[in-house]
Amino acid sequence: MDTQVIVVGAGPVGLLLAAELRLGGVETVVLERLAAPSTASRASTLHARTMEFFDQRGLAAELGTPPNDGAGHFGGLPLDLGGLDTRYPGQWKVLQARTEELLHARATDLGARILRGHLVTGLRQHPDHVEVEAQGPAGPVRLRAAYLVGCDGEESTVRQLAGIDFPGAAADKELLRADVDGIDIPGRRFERFPTGMAVAARRPDGVTRVMVHEFAFRPAPRTGPPAFAEVAAAWARVTGEAIGHGTPLWVNAFDNTCRQAARYRLGRVLLAGDAAHQQMPVGGQALNLGLQDAANLGWKLAAEVRGRAPAGLLDSYHDERHPVAERVLAGITAQSHLLLGGAEVDGLRAVFAELLTLDGVAEHLASGIAGLDVRYPLGPGDHPLLGARLPAFELATGPQRGDVLRLLRTGRGLLLALSGDEDRTARLAAELRPWAGRVDLAAGWPGHGTGADLAGHDLLVRPDGHVVWADTSGALGPALLRWFGAPTGD
Ligand SMILES: Cc1cc2nc3c(=O)[nH]c(=O)nc-3n(C[C@H](O)[C@H](O)[C@H](O)COP(=O)(O)OP(=O)(O)OC[C@H]3O[C@@H](n4cnc5c(N)ncnc54)[C@H](O)[C@@H]3O)c2cc1C
Structure with a gap:
């Protein structure tokens, strides 16, 4: 055997999983196709449960005190995340590149080997090991391990090679995003117009992030990011404002595709993060959901590899995390209707806005977004903390x-x-x-x-x-x- 566990993908989920496996005393190799860490602007929010887990591992302090924002939303309707019963209420603004840097340092400090420039192309399962093929910088590489985990994102090669189904709904709505310098437009938070919805937020450095959705637009699959001219044209149609003279620093589109792997484990192959579930990144839940998959899986897989795991422990990863993601995906789907629907959802939005004022409703939705409501169905017994996370004290x-x-x-x-x-x-x-x-x-x-x-x-x-x-x-x-x-x- 070349190593005990191979993790495919050095995104945030793969890196946290590698760190957890090393903490559990397991030899771990991470294969990553990119030669250098991504600097792309992606997720920017860590929610309370992720911060608590980072705290459990001594990582939260290394983030310093990131900016915190309690003003969240549910499908564009204001939702307070600042009053939750946790040491880390609110949304912690940490760029994904920084989270990955932190987790990379943690994984390598603990002894994980991260092989960059390695594109995984083949996978074969045997009764007692799994074999993977990759194209490395110096040519083809073959590695064998007891287990392999695909943390290789929503297009997951591992998922496809293992033949794991990925059922769900294709996109029917799309948002265009751009970070633009040199424009001066009013700030707006999920503002609804007759033909669409627009967001504009100016950063302290003067760059404005715009996000726009046209209610009637039906997306087709894209092969790359949209041109800035497309974003500017949609912005003009929805808001009546011109931003085409600005300088685009980053342009991107995302949609409401919603899919989930039918199983998170097939023999010696497992999936975690976006490889296991694809969702619209609304409310900043996508990254957090994946990190919590890694937290659930790491110690179980380490115990299995070291021969200490009781029967069924490794399968409890699917049994616990699949329903959690299913519920989060349902919440995201509900939000995508409220946020991206046209006049036909006005009534639904009015009812939802009213419900949010009732005792306990906002808190219920907020604790779901923050990941604090996860309570695995564990028994026997009825102690209120059974299955829930241990709160800080x-x-x-x-x-x-x-x-x-x-x-x-x-x-x-x-x-x-x-x-x-x-x-x-x-x-x-x-x-x-x-x-x-x-x-x-x-x-x-x-x-x-x-x-x-x-x-x-x-x-x-x-x-x-x-x-x-x-x-x-x-x-x-x-x-x-x-x-x-x-x-x-x-
Ligand atoms: C443009 C964009 C904007 C986003 N914005 C937000 C946001 O605002 N909020 C939010 O919560 N989420 C957002 N997301 C989603 C968030 O970034 C993901 O949920 C998160 O990155 C998932 O982490 P992951 O480790 O599961 O997968 P990824 O971060 O996708 O990492 C997968 C890794 O696997 C590697 N890989 C893939 N295939 C192979 C292969 N065959 N061999 C070797 N390596 C491979 C990739 O190079 C990559 O490094 C956004 C995503 C994108 C793309």
Whole structure:
């Protein structure tokens, strides 16, 4: 075997996955067709759940304090994201190139090998390994590994070579975007005109990002970005303003194609990120959804490769993440109707705007966009945190206070003994001993804030930060076996 896992694609999802695999102690090679990292202007928003996960791994601090904007939207209708119950409310403005730089450093620091200039062209599955062919800078390359993960974007070669279906809906709506210098037009946020919708936002450097959609336009597949003249003409038709004299710095089009891989795993091949789901990048959810796939998959695949995974653990990646993306895609589809529909959606928009004023409705939609509402259907038991992510809180141990999320930096599981009962904690410690090296124990008392509600309970947390057992779920042993496998003394 040349390595244990091959990741195809050094986009944000492939890089985070490579880092997580290395944290789990697995040899990882990333094959990337581009010779150098992309500097293209793409996603610019990290949502709360992604920031929490970065915090769990000690990465959030490396981003400094990015600009934060609580003013979100749902299909163009204003939606506050700043009031959510998280350490990271709001939208964190981080350019995708910066996120990729951070994750690249993390993956390589942990020992992932990233081979650039390698275009994957072939793939064969065998009973005990997978073999991949790539065109490298010095000619064809053949590599073998136990598993391969396609993080190679929406056109995923891996998905096609593996023969995984990608059902869904083709685009029937399109938006044109451009960053333009030398124009002076009014700022507008999802402003509706009789024939279309327009957005204009001027950056501090004087460049204006314009985005325009014509209600009646039916897109055809494109082979490259639109000409700036096309954007300027659409802008003029919709708003009546001229921007054609400006200097375009970046021009791009995107549409409402909505597809999802039928399965995220086929034998020794898995998919994550845009390779697994293609969606309109409205509300900045596309990138965040993919990063959370990587967080879910990394530790499971590492356990599988190291022979520690209990039966079914690797398949739980599809079982957990496919429904999450299905729901996000449904939300994005709803938003695309509200945002890009013409006069026929005016009534729907009015009803939605009214609903958003009702108690709990805006919060419900906002926590979905932020990725905070993910609750995997895990049992037994009815503790409110079962399946949900562990919220951040201060943990007091004697006179010491520490941040509970720091305890997840190791990439191991975590048993939180919060009962304050020394005998009970000692019994848990004894029960946990055979899993030493896979699950850490921390005993203490939650400080003020969210954690105070947890006092008196014991919780088992997976390496991705999701709670899989509480003392109300019955005995601890079966949960340790289910998530961390039979103890082998390693
Ligand atoms: C123009 C544009 C604008 C966008 N704007 C937004 C936005 O505003 N908000 C938002 O949330 N999302 C946006 N997105 C989507 C967001 O960028 C993606 O969701 C995100 O990049 C997905 O990450 P990924 O790692 O899954 O895939 P990608 O970032 O697509 O990375 C895939 C990688 O795989 C490599 N690759 C592909 N095929 C092969 C092969 N055969 N062999 C080797 N390597 C290969 C590619 O070169 C690439 O580096 C935008 C996307 C585009 C294209």
